[in-house]
Amino acid sequence: MAQDFVMLHPLIKGHGNFGSVDDDPPAAMRYTEAKLSTISQEALMEDLRDGTVDFAPNFDGSEEEPVVLPSSLPMLLINGATGIAVGMATNIPPHCLSEVVDGLVALVHNPNLSDDELLQLIPAPDFPTGGQILGLEGARSLYLTGQGSITVRATFHMETLSSSGRTVEKANQTTTLSTGRLRPAIVVTELPYMTNKASLLEKMADAVNDKRLEGISDIRDESDRDGIRIVIELKRDARADVVVNNLFEKTALQTSFSGNLLALVDEGMQPKRLTLREALQEFIRFRFSTLRRRATHQLQRLETREHVVEGLERALANIDDIIARMKDSKDGPAAKASLMGAFGFSDPQADAILALTLRRLTGLEAEKLHSERRELNERIVSLKALLNDDALVQGTGVKLQEISAGDAVAMVDIVPPPVANN
Secondary structure (H helix, E strand, C coil): CCCCCCCCCCCEEEECCCCCCCCCCCCCHHHCEEEECHHHHHHCCCCCCCCCCCEEECCCCCCEEECCCCCCCCHHHHCCEEEEECCEEEEECCCCHHHHHHHHHHHHHCCCCCHHHHHHHCCCCCCCCCCEEECCHHHHHHHHHCEEEEEEECEEEEEEEECCEEEEEECCEEEECCCCCEEEEEEEEECCCCCCHHHHHHHHHHHHHCCCCCCEEEEEECCECCECCEEEEECCCCCHHHHHHHHHHHCCCEEEEEEECEEEECCCCEEEECCHHHHHHHHHHHHHHHHHHHHHHHHHHHHHHHHHHHHHHHHHHCHHHHHHHHHHCCCHHHHHHHHHHHHCCCHHHHHHHHCCCHHHHCHHHHHHHHHHHHHHHHHHHHHHHHHCCHHHHHHHHCCHHHHCCCCCCCCCEEECCCCCCC
16 A cells, blocks of 8 residues: 555555565564555545544454545445455455546536546546556447457667767757667666566566567666666667567567456445446445435534533523522532532533633623634534535535545556557
8 A cells, every 4th residue: 555556546655675676575563663644644534534434343342443434435446456355356446536536526516427527527547657558449348348358568769879978868968978879778667567677677687588578688777766667678670669569569568457347236245247337326325324424424513513502501590590500518428419400410511611711701601602603503504404405415425526526647648549450
């Protein structure tokens, strides 16, 4: 959950070594630190204490934990998922946050949105390692049937290298490090999703040594913390387009992602293969339920507070009689019983009155109580109206669009599939 080459939006912000695209093992726990990322805090944890989900005992019964997190974003689609069970498996690709939210908002406003209109909003998956998706037929099959194979290939460009140095192009600036005989080179900057870079380089080198890949004079890995850079130097007489096609055909620079949208529905009790529309609708139903539960919880909390404030107002109106009864009472429980019996205060109201300080008896504090009660009444009326109108609850969910604002831009490019030569 801290690997940015696996998740588009990592749920954990890690400090230290958490692995790499070379399949290097992560460091031991004592060498790393971790905390929740911003998206985890805002989209997964924000409503946790508002009664939105059920809690159950943990493994030893010492604490309670949420059965499911009240996510305000469909993390199953945004970050993808992979899992294997007995007789079934799931392989859901990650998607661009802004595209998924646009699709959700469109379905909320128009549940009868056509498949073509939905696929215009969410045309294909989006992989954190970038690359290029060849055509949309595989993604369309995945979204309409729940299964599909998506072809992804690496992103590359051509550079001209010298025999004793190379020409580096960064930020539209060209700097020649040295002169000499020039050679073309293929520079790979983005890999297909879940491709092991170290294994890829090893197999490419073996293919060159076994003469299964020709026209290549050298392969170097110049990747650093700024990104991936694999340099494939070509021989002087090699045709770059032929070498590129052979690399895509014979190495993992071009792979297929076999998607399977299998997920648990009916409150996690029933595995089902979903279409994209069904997956979005399942999340909308879940979000609708959490929003109603949050509104109900807030309403109960406001009504409790309004009840206490009403008691405090009555107490200030009869403060002389109340003080006299408290002075005549033997102890706290007796004073509480006297207040409840003589004035009809409830248990919470009596506790709040007994906790009053002398400062709260001033006219300014009385006016503050009046203002607070008016505000509480307005919010209670608003929440009751919300709970009585499903359309208002759905409108509250449209605020998801605000979360997606910012730099949630697709990482992959969609290009037409290559045309076969006859």
